[in-house]
Amino acid sequence: MKKIAWLLLAGLCLPAVAVAGQLAAITDAMLPEQTPELAARAELGKKLFFDRRLSGDGTMNCGTCHDPEQGYSDGMEISLNYPTTKNWRNSPTVINVVFHQQFFHDGRAATLEEQALFPMMSAFEMNQNLDFLEEEIRSVPEYVAEFKSVFGDGDVTLERIAIAIADFERTLISRDAPLDRFLDGDETALSPDARQGYQLFIGKAACVTCHYGPNLMDNRFHALYVPENPDHLEDPRITATRRFVAKLHNFEAYRTLDEDLGRYLITKDRADWKAFKTPTLREIAATAPYMHNGIFATLDEVLDFFAAGGGAGTTALKPLALSPAEKSQLKAFLEEGLAGEITPLTYPKIP
Numbered sequence: 001m002k003k004i005a006w007l008l009l010a011g012l013c014l015p016a017v018a019v020a021g022q023l024a025a026i027t028d029a030m031l032p033e034q035t036p037e038l039a040a041r042a043e044l045g046k047k048l049f050f051d052r053r054l055s056g057d058g059t060m061n062c063g064t065c066h067d068p069e070q071g072y073s074d075g076m077e078i079s080l081n082y083p084t085t086k087n088w089r090n091s092p093t094v095i096n097v098v099f100h101q102q103f104f105h106d107g108r109a110a111t112l113e114e115q116a117l118f119p120m121m122s123a124f125e126m127n128q129n130l131d132f133l134e135e136e137i138r139s140v141p142e143y144v145a146e147f148k149s150v151f152g153d154g155d156v157t158l159e160r161i162a163i164a165i166a167d168f169e170r171t172l173i174s175r176d177a178p179l180d181r182f183l184d185g186d187e188t189a190l191s192p193d194a195r196q197g198y199q200l201f202i203g204k205a206a207c208v209t210c211h212y213g214p215n216l217m218d219n220r221f222h223a224l225y226v227p228e229n230p231d232h233l234e235d236p237r238i239t240a241t242r243r244f245v246a247k248l249h250n251f252e253a254y255r256t257l258d259e260d261l262g263r264y265l266i267t268k269d270r271a272d273w274k275a276f277k278t279p280t281l282r283e284i285a286a287t288a289p290y291m292h293n294g295i296f297a298t299l300d301e302v303l304d305f306f307a308a309g310g311g312a313g314t315t316a317l318k319p320l321a322l323s324p325a326e327k328s329q330l331k332a333f334l335e336e337g338l339a340g341e342i343t344p345l346t347y348p349k350i351p
């Protein structure tokens, strides 16, 4: 892969805008400058994002698991999968991915361009042969014409496919939520309950230690010891996926692996054992179920987990003495405060 081109492109991504421990409203200055070139690449990327040619059997596009109607996630505990296989992780939203510095629950992709090719070639996701895909897109005259107008020549390459999709994703923003207006000084933007919830979030409950900045995330990994779902351990197809992924990452004991080791699989650093990336909390009400394995169906369950100090064995969290009223205030903040204006979408016509 032409890593250099991707690195150059990654340079277009924005510098870190988050100050540790502080929430921030999203401003224009934090987002990519809206040039006609970017708009043209994003328009092409939108077609590719919703094109079922990207999957081996033509049943799936990126929007299947990152569905605009479901907060650009898929509403499943464990995400959808290629027929006859099972996925093993929850589909995260792709809203505001422009703020991420690593991608996937375990951070194994460094740029959106690099990320985009993973699901296409994943045996349990789109299961497409990338060389074949290049030929498929290349043989559609409308695409060749559009690649020509966007990139200067009609050469269809995987790198360009990835670049266009990544730039489309960079346009998917949720902003102007009540939290943004509140941080800009409008006290009434949050209801009294949500305002109390905000105080807890930045104070007693210390959520802001990890969920901070404009996208309420620290771009880091933490081992909260979210429980494994026993049902998933009994499903041979999920077992196959888990062990296959561990094998790809050269984890020696992959044949007996019965848990998700998260970031450890990538770094082999003991500090990353079962650590997962802090997710954004924007549009959180729309993206249940929660956590890398979708183990929690509701925000109440998530809040009970944090109130109890996380899962057995974690040192990342401490029990919080939250009263039922405080939990419901935190929930009000998450539900009302973080639901913003999402970039409007018109579905593309696929050539």
Ligand code: HEC
Pocket (backbone or CB within 6 Å): 049, 054, 060, 061, 062, 063, 064, 065, 066, 079, 080, 081, 082, 087, 089, 090, 091, 092, 093, 094, 097, 100, 102, 103, 104, 105, 106, 112, 115, 116, 117, 119, 120, 124, 125, 126, 165, 169
């Ligand atoms: C079959 C379901 C499925 C399909 C199809 C799919 N994804 Fe995903 N996507 C997932 C899952 C599950 C994850 C999390 C996987 C992990 O962390 O190991 C993910 C993660 C991501 C992330 C990382 C987000 C983050 O918070 O780090 C991005 C970006 C993304 N997908 C974009 C795409 C694009 C672009 C396509 C099409 C080329 C696509 N996805 C196709 C299920 C899917």
Ligand code: HEC
Pocket (backbone or CB within 6 Å): 105, 201, 205, 206, 207, 208, 209, 210, 211, 221, 222, 223, 224, 226, 276, 277, 278, 279, 280, 281, 284, 287, 289, 290, 291, 292, 293, 299, 302, 306, 307, 316, 317, 330
């Ligand atoms: C030590 C860092 C840390 C702290 C403190 C923390 N979180 Fe998280 N949060 C995470 C990580 C990491 C995950 C993802 C865990 C996983 O996928 O297994 C997460 C996941 C979540 C999710 C689920 C998001 C999704 O899309 O699945 C919610 C909601 C959430 N946190 C809210 C909170 C609230 C509310 C607080 C305060 C009570 C809090 N967090 C405190 C790191 C933290």
